[in-house]
Each structure stands twice: as structure tokens, then as C-alpha cells.
Amino acid sequence: MDWQLLGLSFIAVFLSELGDKSQLAAIALGGSSKHPRAVFLGTAAALLLASFLGVSIGEGVAEVFPTRLVKAIAAIGFAIMGLRLLWPSGEEATEE
Numbered sequence: 001m002d003w004q005l006l007g008l009s010f011i012a013v014f015l016s017e018l019g020d021k022s023q024l025a026a027i028a029l030g031g032s033s034k035h036p037r038a039v040f041l042g043t044a045a046a047l048l049l050a051s052f053l054g055v056s057i058g059e060g061v062a063e064v065f066p067t068r069l070v071k072a073i074a075a076i077g078f079a080i081m082g083l084r085l086l087w088p089s090g091e092e093a094t095e096e
Contacts, residue, residue: 013051022047 017023026043030036061070 017047 022043026039029043030039033039058070
């Protein structure tokens with residue numbers, strides 16, 4: 001097992017999940033439920049399934065397309081998301 005990759009994956013997912021919508025949903029469900037263990041198990045299972053799907057799809061895409069192309073598409077996608085966050089759309093700009 002590649003322990004460095006395991007640690008890097010853990011840190012990347014852990015930091016990206018802090019404060020996101022799924023964590024806020026888990027806080028709300030845990031706070032309003034009499035069974036926080038069930039909320040924990042449900043949210044943990046959902047994160048595991050989402051991660052499994054991402055890894056499986058990523059592995060399949062990597063077999064079909066060259067790694068360089070997949071990385072380029074991912075980089076462009078993240079750049080577009082970042083730019084959209086920096087510049088509000090016309091609707092949001094008029095609300096301020």
C-alpha cells in the first residue's frame with residue numbers, strides 16, 4: 001500500500017469536506033435527532049459511497065483517456081469554478 005498516497009487522499013478529502021453542505025446537514029440532523037449514531041453511520045456510508053464512485057469512475061476514465069488529458073480537463077474545470085466564484089453573475093451583481 002502506498003502510505004503517502006493514503007495520507008494525501010485523507011488530508012485532501014478531510015480538508016475539502018470541512019464546512020461544506022454535507023457537514024452542515026449532518027450537524028442539523030445530529031442536533032435534531034435522538035439517534036446521533038444513526039446519523040453518523042448514514043453520513044459516513046454516504047461519503048464512502050460517493051468516494052467509491054469517484055475513484056471507480058476516475059479509474060475507468062484513466063483507462064480510456066491519457067492521464068495528461070484527464071488532468072487538463074480537471075484543471076480547466078477547477079479554473080472555471082474558481083472564476084465563477086470570483087465574478088458574480090449579472091443577477092447577483094445587481095442585488096448588492
